[in-house]
Amino acid sequence: MTKRLIAYVHVDGQAYGPGDKLPAAVAKRIGAHAFASDVDEGGREDQEDLEISSNVQRTLEVPPRSGRGSGVEAWRDFLSRHEIAADPDATRDDLIAAAEQSGLIEPEPPQE
Structure with missing residues (x-):
């Protein structure tokens, strides 16, 4: 195969x-x-x-950045499944930034 x-x-x-x-x-x-x-x-x-x-x-599956399912625990779980360590006190935005920096997700384009 x-x-x-x-x-x-x-x-x-x-x-x-x-x-x-x-x-x-x-x-x-x-x-x-x-x-x-x-x-x-x-x-x-x-x-x-x-x-x-x-x-x-x-x-x-990447958690949404906002709205339902976008909480800290969803992002912490996502990073954990990809073996990315996160600070226990990290905010959702910190976790999203860690996912971006590790290359798991594309950075969100800047809002105009």
Whole structure:
């Protein structure tokens, strides 16, 4: 089976997604959790691959920056799933900034 990305990832400011051909140097920098196995010769995906894809998708979901689901705990959990340490006294804005600085999310464009 071949490997393909299951979601879009950003490496050095360049976006890569499902169906994109990855340069070897870029592929080495992307964790195995971002890949899923393609359909096998029998025309079906392995159940284990489907379960991994589902778990990875939940891990990749970024909390909203405001509104419902945007609280400190949601952001702390998101950073924790990506193994980013956060100060226990950090505010939601501090946690969002940490996610931006670590490259997990794109910085929000400045408001005019």
